[in-house]
Amino acid sequence: MSVHPNRRDFLTGAVASLAAAPPQKMIGIQVGAISFVDEGVEQVLDVFQQRASINTLFLATFTYGRGIAGRQVPGQPLPDHGRQEYDVDFHGGNYATLHPEYYKNTVLKDTRAPDHGKLDILAAVLPAAKKRGLKTICWFEDVFRKDTPNIEKLQERDLYGRNATTLCFNNPNVRNFWLGLVEDYTRSYDIDGLMWGSERQGALGNALGAKHGGASSDPGRITCFCEFCRRKAKAQGINLARVLQGYQALEQFVRDTRARKRPVDGAFVTFWRLLLRYPEILAWETLWNDSLRETYSAIYQKAKSIKPAVGVGWHIWHNNSFSPLYRAEQDLQELSKYSNFLKMVMYHNCGGERMAGYIDSVAGTLFADVPREELLEFEYRVMNYQERPYREIPATGLSADYVYRETKRAVEGAAGTKTQIWPGIDIDIPTGQKNSKSTPQGTKDAVLAAFRAGAHGVLLSRKYSEMRLANLSGAGEAIRELGLA
Numbered sequence: 001m002s003v004h005p006n007r008r009d010f011l012t013g014a015v016a017s018l019a020a021a022p023p024q025k026m027i028g029i030q031v032g033a034i035s036f037v038d039e040g041v042e043q044v045l046d047v048f049q050q051r052a053s054i055n056t057l058f059l060a061t062f063t064y065g066r067g068i069a070g071r072q073v074p075g076q077p078l079p080d081h082g083r084q085e086y087d088v089d090f091h092g093g094n095y096a097t098l099h100p101e102y103y104k105n106t107v108l109k110d111t112r113a114p115d116h117g118k119l120d121i122l123a124a125v126l127p128a129a130k131k132r133g134l135k136t137i138c139w140f141e142d143v144f145r146k147d148t149p150n151i152e153k154l155q156e157r158d159l160y161g162r163n164a165t166t167l168c169f170n171n172p173n174v175r176n177f178w179l180g181l182v183e184d185y186t187r188s189y190d191i192d193g194l195m196w197g198s199e200r201q202g203a204l205g206n207a208l209g210a211k212h213g214g215a216s217s218d219p220g221r222i223t224c225f226c227e228f229c230r231r232k233a234k235a236q237g238i239n240l241a242r243v244l245q246g247y248q249a250l251e252q253f254v255r256d257t258r259a260r261k262r263p264v265d266g267a268f269v270t271f272w273r274l275l276l277r278y279p280e281i282l283a284w285e286t287l288w289n290d291s292l293r294e295t296y297s298a299i300y301q302k303a304k305s306i307k308p309a310v311g312v313g314w315h316i317w318h319n320n321s322f323s324p325l326y327r328a329e330q331d332l333q334e335l336s337k338y339s340n341f342l343k344m345v346m347y348h349n350c351g352g353e354r355m356a357g358y359i360d361s362v363a364g365t366l367f368a369d370v371p372r373e374e375l376l377e378f379e380y381r382v383m384n385y386q387e388r389p390y391r392e393i394p395a396t397g398l399s400a401d402y403v404y405r406e407t408k409r410a411v412e413g414a415a416g417t418k419t420q421i422w423p424g425i426d427i428d429i430p431t432g433q434k435n436s437k438s439t440p441q442g443t444k445d446a447v448l449a450a451f452r453a454g455a456h457g458v459l460l461s462r463k464y465s466e467m468r469l470a471n472l473s474g475a476g477e478a479i480r481e482l483g484l485a
């Protein structure tokens with residue numbers, strides 16, 4: 001008599017357990033080339049797997065920003081790993097090999113990052129990652145320098161025709177650059193996905209300073225009013241003269257409210273009067289957002305046309321947690337049409353300082369008549385948060401409940417679609433000297449909250465080179481406790 005279960009029972013059991021097993025959760029981390037250069041490829045991957053059960057690398061392959069590439073921001077304490085000095089000569093660009101055949105239709109050609117000589121970070125990391133069963137996603141963002149050859153031909157133009165430092169989505173040189181980069185990564189390397197991020201907003205949000213740290217924004221430097229945007233607007237029947245008049249009136253409104261010159265009817269009422277008189281303000285704002293979404297869609301179609309299995313998604317800016325206008329523009333049902341996944345930024349620790357910064361800014365413009373403490377309570381009501389008062393949040397950060405609410409909202413916002421929601425989790429994102437700092441427990445609680453709210457994964461952010469190891473382990477503890485390791 002056999003002691004083994006018969007084959008039929010065994011198969012039934014195997015099928016049943018497969019059916020019951022939940023799909024694997026994405027456990028990702030953002031990492032720049034410098035970490036692999038400083039600490040070694042195998043050593044870094046060991047840390048990721050041992051401390052946080054990472055299964056997906058988000059490799060910063062293109063950016064001119066230190067936020068996701070480079071070492072710790074100078075002035076901030078260096079973490080307990082990596083080289084103990086600041087890379088003050090950080091430059092940025094494309095950290096992979098540039099294949100010129102993909103950049104024929106753009107004048108932006110010289111983007112190779114000079115930071116690490118001839119190192120191709122994808123060629124260096126992909127084989128080691130694959131051997132361990134790790135996925136690799138190219139993580140690239142919409143951040144540029146002013147000194148790249150030909151960059152002035154791609155830059156946005158402000159209300160008065162001056163060049164901005166940002167690039168215009170409607171400029172063919174810009175669109176073709178992004179599509180060339182996407183084609184280069186997708187054809188030249190055996191990657192698993194692409195994540196692009198654009199932490200920007202249109203003219204209306206920028207005029208009002210409706211973002212964290214927006215208090216110093218210049219309402220005359222709003223974008224984009226370049227020839228390509230003007231042509232696109234004309235084709236849609238938008239009256240450009242009225243757009244310019246409307247934004248100049250808005251500029252004056254902001255300069256007045258910031259100077260504490262109270263309009264007769266107060267700031268909020270006067271703003272509405274401006275919108276009623278110049279509905280073109282909204283038409284221009286929507287044109288900018290449509291152009292961003294068209295860029296998302298074009299990147300998605302390009303990648304899928306080359307390799308349908310490549311996952312494509314977006315990093316959605318933290319302003320989604322602060323500005324109701326910006327949140328209204330992030331329509332997840334709309335975005336889901338060209339998104340396999342969305343990394344929704346919900347950085348809880350630096351979120352306190354940033355939320356206070358948002359309030360400081362709009363308390364000088366749109367809500368100039370509302371005291372900051374009251375304005376934050378109103379903000380919590382309309383954005384559906386329950387957090388601490390204005391005076392406390394820079395020193396305490398936002399709570400894990402904020403992460404829970406943001407995740408739940410995103411999952412429900414994308415309900416009925418196949419788009420995965422991957423909350424971006426804050427690990428040691430720099431904050432002011434006296435403001436709250438990440439802790440192992442806080443990081444663990446944020447990860448637990450994200451999964452409790454139904455997240456399909458988590459993305460540890462912003463970059464390994466600024467994370468303290470104990471805080472990374474805090475995320476790992478949550479992942480093991482949930483049985484996701």
Ligand SMILES: [Zn+2]
Pocket residue numbers: 156157168169170171224225226227228229230
């Ligand atoms: Zn433009």
